[in-house]
Amino acid sequence: MRRPSALLTLFAALLLLVLAPPATAAGTPSAAFAKTSTWEAGYQGSYTVTNGGSTSLSSWSVEFDLPSGSTVGSYWDALLTQSGNHYTFKNREYNGSLAPGASASFGWVSNGTGTPTGCKLNGGPCTGGSGTDTTPPSAPSAVTVGSATGSSLTVRWSASTDDSGFVAGYEISRDGGTPATVTGTSYTATGLQSGTSYSFRVRARDAAGNVSAYSTAVSGTTTTGGGQQPSGGLSTAPYIDMGAWPTPSMPDMASASGLKNYTMAFITASACKAMWFNAYDPRDGWAKDQIDAIRAGGGDVKISFGGASGIELAQACGSVDALYAEYNAVVTAYDLKYADFDIEGAASADPTSVARRSQALARLQQAHPDLKISLTLPVLPEGLTSDGLNVVTSARDAGVDLDVVNVMAMDYYRSVDYGDAAVQAAQSTFAQLKSLYPGKTDAQVWAMVGVTPMLGQNDDGHIYDQADARQLVSFAQGKHLGELAFWEATRDRNACTGALYQCTNIPQSPYEFAKIFAAYTG
Known part of the structure; x- marks a missing residue:
């Protein structure tokens, strides 16, 4: 979870998409x-x-x-x-x-x-000849409608292909009306009536202006209850280091703290294979008894992939197919409704693995339409780093419907008030997401913002204390943030002075921060 102290460069390298060879004039490059x-x-x-x-x-x-x-x-x-x-x-x-x-x-x-x-x-x-392009792209396929709220529906589809190698954009017609245009492979229709069915068709357009046939119409229905964000999200889900020894008991901690939900950290890669901190195979259902107990108590869990240590699967797996298979195995083994991807350090600056992850997550969400996906990323008071923004942009353009962009409001290595800095980071991230998602309302964008501070002493020596936690909860209640979390639940339980992986190193009672954060319900 801990983030590096220096900003990474804008791009260390960038994704190469190896496109299928375009149609050309005979015998010419x-x-x-x-x-x-x-x-x-x-x-x-x-x-x-x-x-x-x-x-x-x-x-x-x-x-x-x-x-x-x-x-x-x-x-x-x-x-x-x-x-x-x-x-x-x-x-x-x-x-x-x-x-x-x-x-x-x-x-x-x-x-x-x-x-x-x-x-x-x-x-x-460059065209390999002098003729004019008159060939339209292929029609979009695998069109689905989901992520319903009282006022919005999200349409997703698989990318089209074109003889030029470049699909310029997509047009989405709702109920036969004038189409909206996007460049990615998803579109969120907003301003809809609650409890109402809508029909969508999608077609592709190339750079020469040729348009494909429309896809077969697909329908979706908004939820009842007006234009609010859907209920049932994990509004407060602190991270718990499942690699700590002895293995933490989430049911015991939930009972003592008043919290119902946790984010389990971390699944990393052993070669291209998902493993709990390189020790246990999730396919065997490790710790599922704890998850079942949390769900029986009215809560739920989010499993987080990545973190500051170890290798995230997108870096280890060499293809989208292999990566998807690993993500899907974890989601299936635990019947997950929530999955988090904590992308830090070199992983956030590696465009190849960023793009591979985005494509795999889009496929994962198509296979599990109700799966809510969050990205956890480094942040400064001024907002997401350029690398973090690129991770979000890549996911958006791949068609991933992001539930939450969770920022690690910690380790700034600056002489600033860490309570104020966490609030500023949330505000800055909201502005960035508003730019990336211009079709969403302010309320919908705030509902995409998550904030995760580090309790007590941070790695840089600065302090995030109980007053700072209350300040963040108050801010979240005013803006209806998508999620609050913190790093990390066992440190809060231990309430000790010592090594930072075990202790907060400030005066506190056990579970004091958990009880403060439990006041936030969305």
């Missing part, structure tokens, strides 16, 4: 542009060079212009030269030779939203 991820002020772009000819290519060079206000930032898998707004990317020593039918990709981060124009591949047109 081509270069297809794609936006692999987008955000308000830029995007991740890539070109896939495909050798459609009958002889091998020994090298390639792709050049294009960007409009004023857009520039190339970091880039990968190519060598770059620039003259004004003209950019030329040439192959590296390891990806220049392409046999017939083979392809290679390179990519970059765009500062600005402008897309390439005037593309040339080895001096010729």
Whole structure:
């Protein structure tokens, strides 16, 4: 759970999507542009060079212009030269030779939203010919409607493909009306009437303006009870280190503290296999008796993957299929309604595993439509770090319906009041999420914000005390935050002075923080 003290760089590396070779003119190479991820002020772009000819290519060079206000930032898998707004990317020593039918990709981060124009591949047109694109994308598939509230429904679908390699966006028509447009593979319709059925169809559009056929219509019904967020979430679910010795008893702690819900930490990777802190196989139902007891008492648990120690599964598994299988095994073994992904350190700055995780989570949610997914990320008083924002953006663009973005309000390594800083971090995160989810109301965005401070002495020596906890609970009650948690329940139980993994190192009675946080009910 503890977060590093320094901000990570904007992007350590970025995802390469290896696209299926686009359709090309016979016997000619081509270069297809794609936006692999987008955000308000830029995007991740890539070109896939495909050798459609009958002889091998020994090298390639792709050049294009960007409009004023857009520039190339970091880039990968190519060598770059620039003259004004003209950019030329040439192959590296390891990806220049392409046999017939083979392809290679390179990519970059765009500062600005402008897309390439005037593309040339080895001096010729990037399209592999001079014809006009008249082929529409494939129709979206696997369209579902879920995540119902009294005033909203979320539509999800599987991505379409296009002969250019680039699907520019999707149009979603509700009840046959004028379509809304998005770039990702999910859309939340808001402002709906409670207890009402709505029908949705989705179609894809490519960069040339060609549109696919609409998908088959699917329907969903909003819940009764008006426009509030759905009830039943884990409004307070502190982390409990299940790797502590002796193994903590959640039922005993719930009975003593007044809390009903916990976030169990952490499932990590042993190679590409889910394991409880590299010791117990969740497929065997380790600690399920405790989970059953918590549920019998009217509470529930959230299982958290990742953490500051060990390897998160998305880093260990080499494919989306393998990663999904591990996540799905845990969800199935414990019949989970809630899953948390604590992404810290190098894992938050690794674009390949970030994208792999996002795609696996989208598939997981399709298999378990009622599964609520939270991301737990490092934060500063000014908001999520750039890496954390990228994790959220990647999940959004992959079609993941995030329940909560939980920020670790701790270890700032600054001389600030940690109670005030936690509230400021929540406010800053709200503003960031509002920008990422412009279609949501303020109430819906506040319901996505979770806050997790570290009790007592933080790793940096600063203190988060009982007054700070009461301040956060009061703030959460005023804004109706999605979740409050803290690190960590056994430290609160022990109420001791000593090693930080066991003690809070401030004067307190056992479970004092739990009893403060228990006052928050959403």
